[in-house]
Amino acid sequence: MAASFAISIPQLFADGTFDPAGFRGYMERAEALGFDSAWSSEQVLGPAPVLSPVETMTYAAACSRRLRLGCAAFISPLHSPVHLAKSLGTLDQLSRGRIEVGLAIGGRFRMFSAFDADPESFVARFSEGLALMKALWTEPEVDFDGRFWQLRGASMEPKPFQKPWPPIWIGGSHPNALRRAVRLGDGFIGAGSSTTADFVEHVRVVRAALAETGRDPGGFRIAKRVYLGIDDDAERGRQRVEAGLDDRYGGPRGRLAPVAVSGPPEAVVRGLREVAEAGAELILLNQLFDDAEQMERLAAEVLPHLR
Numbered sequence: 001m002a003a004s005f006a007i008s009i010p011q012l013f014a015d016g017t018f019d020p021a022g023f024r025g026y027m028e029r030a031e032a033l034g035f036d037s038a039w040s041s042e043q044v045l046g047p048a049p050v051l052s053p054v055e056t057m058t059y060a061a062a063c064s065r066r067l068r069l070g071c072a073a074f075i076s077p078l079h080s081p082v083h084l085a086k087s088l089g090t091l092d093q094l095s096r097g098r099i100e101v102g103l104a105i106g107g108r109f110r111m112f113s114a115f116d117a118d119p120e121s122f123v124a125r126f127s128e129g130l131a132l133m134k135a136l137w138t139e140p141e142v143d144f145d146g147r148f149w150q151l152r153g154a155s156m157e158p159k160p161f162q163k164p165w166p167p168i169w170i171g172g173s174h175p176n177a178l179r180r181a182v183r184l185g186d187g188f189i190g191a192g193s194s195t196t197a198d199f200v201e202h203v204r205v206v207r208a209a210l211a212e213t214g215r216d217p218g219g220f221r222i223a224k225r226v227y228l229g230i231d232d233d234a235e236r237g238r239q240r241v242e243a244g245l246d247d248r249y250g251g252p253r254g255r256l257a258p259v260a261v262s263g264p265p266e267a268v269v270r271g272l273r274e275v276a277e278a279g280a281e282l283i284l285l286n287q288l289f290d291d292a293e294q295m296e297r298l299a300a301e302v303l304p305h306l307r
Helices: 020-032 053-062 081-094 119-138 175-184 196-213 234-249 265-277 291-305
Strands: 004-008 037-040 068-075 099-104 142-145 150-154 168-170 187-190 221-230 261-263 282-287
Touching: 004 291, 020 053, 020 291, 037 053, 037 099, 037 282, 053 068, 053 081, 068 168, 081 099, 081 119, 119 142, 119 175, 168 175, 175 187, 175 196, 187 196, 196 221, 196 265, 221 234, 221 265, 221 291, 234 261, 261 265, 265 282, 265 291, 282 291
Parallel strands: 004 037, 004 282, 037 068, 068 099, 099 168, 168 187, 187 221, 221 261, 221 282
Antiparallel strands: 142 150
16 A cells, blocks of 8 residues: 655744745645645754644644644643643644644653653653543543542533544654554654664554554554655755754754655655655655755655655
């Protein structure tokens, strides 16, 4: 089965540079080009000028009619699950059921003290928070006696447009996280910061967990974000991709270069074909420069060779 392809939603805008007309044009063009969906990401703290995903997805919903819209991924242990459930349920209603929900635990490097969260309990907060969100999305009245959250006779209306809830994608790389994705989610999404070789191993663990639990693989999707840049000059493309990754993640120059695909169209085709062959049913194409121009080149010069 051929992979489907998603495109990234532009989120990097320095103070005062957001162009509403340009953003609308990008979303309308993504829809016209036939992309399956468009995805955002979450970075609350950091030097990169990244817009918040819920608000960006809401704006994108108003600028499109068909595209599904997702975030990969909300670091949900840093959120109030009640507020997150309300925001995503509302957005699912506003978009008429076009929302995809990516959730992840996040790494220990995060500034947990800024979110009143204990890094020693973030796995438990993740699981309990997701259980509470599902309860609020499906039950008319919720009694919830958790370790972190307690509710009595609580209700949340309206429920999400999609029933019982929007598709839930869970990210991660540790085997326990991959098995948790199978147990609690509707799909697994591999991080853009992981290599294709890493993704091969992640898919192996996911498929083993599906078999162990007796879950139908046909009802559980597998996806991966791929950072990329098309440039007819391979060396220039590599340098621009490195710079884009450095802007997002920081650290030593070139540290994350192996996770990306870059170069002339034929090189990008090869890299994306490897991801599809590794098991990705949905590939999120995440341009690292010239978003609109890159989207056009992907549609014209890369995707026809992969469909």
